[in-house]
Amino acid sequence: MRGVHGRWLHVRLPGAAAEFIPLAPETLAETIGGGGLAGRILLDLCPPGADPLGPDNPLVLASSPFAGTGITTASKIAVAARSPQTGMIGDSLSSSWLALALKGSGADAIAITGRCGEWSVLVIDRGAARLEPGCDLLGLDPAETSAALRSRLGNGFRVAAIGVAGERGVRYAAIANDGRLAGRTGTGAVMGSKRLKAIAIRGDALPPVADRAGLAAAARGLTRRSLGPETAKYRELGTAANLAFFNRIGILPSRNFADGSFSGAEAISGERLFADRHAARHACAACTIGCEHHYRFRAASGHDAAVRLEYETLFALGSLCGVDDPDAILRAAAACDRFGMDAISAGGTIAWAMECRQRGVDLTPFGGPAPDFGDAAAMLALLEEIGERRALGALLGEGSRVAAETVGQGSGAWAMHVKGLELPGYHPRKLRAMALGLAVAARGACHNRSSAYEADLSDALSPAAAADAVAAAAIAAEDQAALLDSLTLCKFLRHAFDDLPGEAAVLYRLVTGLDVSRDDLLRAAAGAVLDRRRFNQRMGWTRDLDTLPPRLLDGDPLDPATLDLLVAAYYRGRGIPETGIA
Amino acid sequence: MWTLHPGVIRVNPSAKIASATAPSLDLAYPSAMTSPNPPAAPTVTVECFGVPRMLAGAAVPCAGDTLAEIARDLGRHAPALLGTVVDPAAGWLLPGYVFVIDSAFTRDPGATIHPGCAVLLVASAAGG
Numbered sequence A: 001m002r003g004v005h006g007r008w009l010h011v012r013l014p015g016a017a018a019e020f021i022p023l024a025p026e027t028l029a030e031t032i033g034g035g036g037l038a039g040r041i042l043l044d045l046c047p048p049g050a051d052p053l054g055p056d057n058p059l060v061l062a063s064s065p066f067a068g069t070g071i072t073t074a075s076k077i078a079v080a081a082r083s084p085q086t087g088m089i090g091d092s093l094s095s096s097w098l099a100l101a102l103k104g105s106g107a108d109a110i111a112i113t114g115r116c117g118e119w120s121v122l123v124i125d126r127g128a129a130r131l132e133p134g135c136d137l138l139g140l141d142p143a144e145t146s147a148a149l150r151s152r153l154g155n156g157f158r159v160a161a162i163g164v165a166g167e168r169g170v171r172y173a174a175i176a177n178d179g180r181l182a183g184r185t186g187t188g189a190v191m192g193s194k195r196l197k198a199i200a201i202r203g204d205a206l207p208p209v210a211d212r213a214g215l216a217a218a219a220r221g222l223t224r225r226s227l228g229p230e231t232a233k234y235r236e237l238g239t240a241a242n243l244a245f246f247n248r249i250g251i252l253p254s255r256n257f258a259d260g261s262f263s264g265a266e267a268i269s270g271e272r273l274f275a276d277r278h279a280a281r282h283a284c285a286a287c288t289i290g291c292e293h294h295y296r297f298r299a300a301s302g303h304d305a306a307v308r309l310e311y312e313t314l315f316a317l318g319s320l321c322g323v324d325d326p327d328a329i330l331r332a333a334a335a336c337d338r339f340g341m342d343a344i345s346a347g348g349t350i351a352w353a354m355e356c357r358q359r360g361v362d363l364t365p366f367g368g369p370a371p372d373f374g375d376a377a378a379m380l381a382l383l384e385e386i387g388e389r390r391a392l393g394a395l396l397g398e399g400s401r402v403a404a405e406t407v408g409q410g411s412g413a414w415a416m417h418v419k420g421l422e423l424p425g426y427h428p429r430k431l432r433a434m435a436l437g438l439a440v441a442a443r444g445a446c447h448n449r450s451s452a453y454e455a456d457l458s459d460a461l462s463p464a465a466a467a468d469a470v471a472a473a474a475i476a477a478e479d480q481a482a483l484l485d486s487l488t489l490c491k492f493l494r495h496a497f498d499d500l501p502g503e504a505a506v507l508y509r510l511v512t513g514l515d516v517s518r519d520d521l522l523r524a525a526a527g528a529v530l531d532r533r534r535f536n537q538r539m540g541w542t543r544d545l546d547t548l549p550p551r552l553l554d555g556d557p558l559d560p561a562t563l564d565l566l567v568a569a570y571y572r573g574r575g576i577p578e579t580g581i582a
Numbered sequence B: 001m002w003t004l005h006p007g008v009i010r011v012n013p014s015a016k017i018a019s020a021t022a023p024s025l026d027l028a029y030p031s032a033m034t035s036p037n038p039p040a041a042p043t044v045t046v047e048c049f050g051v052p053r054m055l056a057g058a059a060v061p062c063a064g065d066t067l068a069e070i071a072r073d074l075g076r077h078a079p080a081l082l083g084t085v086v087d088p089a090a091g092w093l094l095p096g097y098v099f100v101i102d103s104a105f106t107r108d109p110g111a112t113i114h115p116g117c118a119v120l121l122v123a124s125a126a127g128g
């Protein structure tokens, strides 16, 4: 098999003893790569019941056959571990130069187990692993850490780092590289629990592909299509374009999902931000779309600054918290980047605290009073407390599920999470397929693992569709996401394909030389979803976890019985028993 | 008036593939329609979101009994949409865009319009 190294690297801490483990071509073909491969290695390596913040929990970084081949948007890595936020599978994707360094490292994946005695940096230099001291980097943000290490280690290194949130065990801490985040499910806290401040990788041993000329031609064609109108939304405005439209159709989560529209939406809309504050556009390495838009704001210091802003950050730190001040939202986004934490979970947990205040639940005994909805200054102060895990931030750094369990007083009724992961910016009240997708997603409430909203926001699904049709749409969306994550193609490229699995199979053949069909890829993608469910099962999943927060099951229009029918249809469609899969 | 970053593509109407070397567009963010000649008898106001809004403004009054007629009128009254959102040759939406009529997403040119209905224009790449 070409386009891969056919082995992964197991690094055991504290000594950084490293061993290459062969990867059978069947395993690679079965999992495709990327997210599928990371999930399979995690499934094989993580003992049942492993403490997410203990030494046995593996931290897996996986590459894919497409990474480093010149296929647009494919410079991505998949990260996986048992999530300290959900107890279930934690997996994320990140992009850019680190992915190229990993692909060139001589291994298709790296899995790290154990724990360092002192804060350290794991250096993987052309496949050779060693530890360097990391204590001097404590307190630095991910960008500062990366800059310090690259100047210390020399040319060619790319760095994945955690910020203070990861050092201090915020359960939704992220791993950052090249200005991008593996944001959700707290893999940054897992890295911090291993006392790894950073992982620095250097490598240029890209494996040869099967058909170089054929691949170059196909990649050029895809690049041309990536510049067409199907991706214009991302290129021109970025995901922030969602906000005004979602507000108009009533699916913009506001004030902790109490509403689906927000009176301040115009002030924080992507179109308004672009007009008033657009500073720059960037792209991940080897991407021709370039969806990364940066916006100007006035920093607390009084200086002008700019920060990358995505829709999910905009909604979570904006409408979800009732905040309509663009400067405050951009400062909050910068704070999440600086501390290295997931903005969706940060905003979702703060919104839970705001509703505590609204409902008269006093959080003062837990570290301090909660702010009112719309109190931008207090939201910014809370983000600092969360990042440093002090005062009320110590509680909120646990995420809304644990915070509600700690506080009690019925506050679980407004903790808006699935399996402990806070909901993304799609109010599922009007989105049936998305509601189901969120309920059953293995990593918890997630728009990246279940893009079932696409069926709701199209003519593909009638509002009167039966449960089996809704389930089929949710399954197809989940499989498509798994396919893209395993190929490590960006989701923003998906509309540039006429037949994603068919065209991806052609590319896969050109890269690997394997005779893979579109059906093979679809089967592998579904297999990756099932691997995640298998992992969850091993970690204690029960059927009642495939549900939605009570607020969304109040009969308007979803109720528990209706969701139950949808979830049952999902299991039927997947061909798995309701009790879980072996 | 804002100038968009390099990379804005004006679509070649005869091909699905955009030209990467086309010049940048000037994007404004007008709050009303951009046409100097509004239709005599508008039947609906098309509410634009995302790139269409940046190019044409938040709302463009259009006349037509079907979406096909609305799309053609859109191109007439908001010329900046031609080649970017509306295919000038076909007079219909380029791939990548969709109408929403009273909450129903559609690219059916024959869909009928009645006065007072809500017509939205948005990228068909939902979400992000």
Ligand code: SF4
Residues within 6 Å of the ligand: A073, A074, A095, A234, A282, A283, A284, A287, A288, A289, A290, A291, A292, A490, A491, A492, A493
């Ligand atoms: S479209 Fe955006 S997120 Fe995707 S690879 Fe390109 S720059 Fe990165």
